[in-house]
Amino acid sequence: MSKRTLAIFAAIGATTIYGINHTIAKGVMPDHVQPFGFIMLRVIGAAVLFWAVSIFGPKEKIDKKDYLRMVVCALLGMGFNMLVFFKGLALSTPINSSVLVTTTPIIVLILSAILIKEKILPQKIVGIAIGLIGALGLILFGAEIRQDAPNIPLGNFLILMNSVFYGSYLIVAKTLIAKYHPFTFMKWLFTLGIFICLPLGYQELIEIRWGQLPLGALWSIIFVIIGTTFCTYLFNIFALTQLKASTLSAFVYVQPLFGILFAIATGQDRLTSVKILAACLVLLGVYLASRRSQSRVS
Structure with a gap:
């Protein structure tokens, strides 16, 4: 099997993990672990794993001039981004979150225009508008009565804010x-x-009752730490060694498919007309907003 084929499988693996993570992480919160306590487990676990594998990498020191930028990256990517996503997921549903996280390319485009003055072409503006209409539709009209989703509009808004923080992190x-x-x-x-x-x-971390956690919850926590936080990054690094960034970024369109199918198959969520329409608008918007830039890289 060629390295390129392995890279494609790695990209599919990362996208699949991201997709099913919405349902798996949701199944742990809030009955077994509260969202912010879950994030503590995630950052501690990932830090330990990356320190362990760093012995196989070069011995580098961070330049003093990069300290501030590193702290800002951590605030955006490992702080605000994760905290609002897991809190939003606890309040909303797996399908909503799997759709809304795909707005990240649109958010990056908007922030690039604001922060680094990147020119936005008319086609991209249309894509941004369509995608945001879809996202706002979920926030404003996606409310349901669900015991495990106590405040879906607020949860959807927090998940959208996750895309804003993550998009800012990518730029910084x-x-x-x-x-x-x-x-x-x-x-x-x-x-x-x-x-x-x-x-x-x-x-919330010290409130976790480890002795009372069912085996399924423990496996879900391990999956989020090792799979969603650690393996996906390694998979994407390997994929980038063999695939163009534009090719890898196209896998964002597949993530909602995996997320929706897994949520429905496990009985954790259901499709509604609002979710279907919003998903179509978001994906169409992301496609239009990123189509031109991708074709240039190819």
Whole structure:
């Protein structure tokens, strides 16, 4: 099997993990673990794993001039981003979250225009408008009566804010990603993330009753730490060694499919006309907003 084929499988693996994570993480919250406590487990676990694998990477030190940027990256990518996503997921549904996270390319495009003055072509503007209409539709009209989703509109809004924070992180982290080895970058980012999330997550972390957790919940926690947080990053790194960034980014269109199918198959969510329409608008908007830039890279 060629390396390119393995890279494609790695990209599919990462996308699949991201897709089913919405349902798996949702199944643990809030009955067994509260959202902020879950994030503490995630950043601590990932920090330990990345420090462990960093022995296989180069020995690098972070330049003093990069300290501030590293802290900002940790705030956006390992703090605000994860905290609002898991809190939003606890309040909303797996299908809603799997659809809304795909707005990230649109958010990146908007932030790039604002922060680094990137020109937005008319086709991209149309894509942004369509995608945001779909996202707003879920927030404003996606309310349901569900015991495990106590405030769906607020949850949907927080998930959309996750895309804003993550998009900001991608822009701020660009120079650091190019400068440092991935293991160096991620071990320090997750280490900083522990201290950033500690004020909000400590109380919920110590409230976890480990002796009373069912086996399924334990496996879900392990999946989120090792699979969603650690393996997906490694899979994407390997995929980027063999595939163009534009090719890898196209897998964002597949994530909602995996997320929706898994949520329905496990009985954790159901499709409604609002969700179907919103998903179509979001994916069409992402496609139009990213089509031109992808074709240039190819």
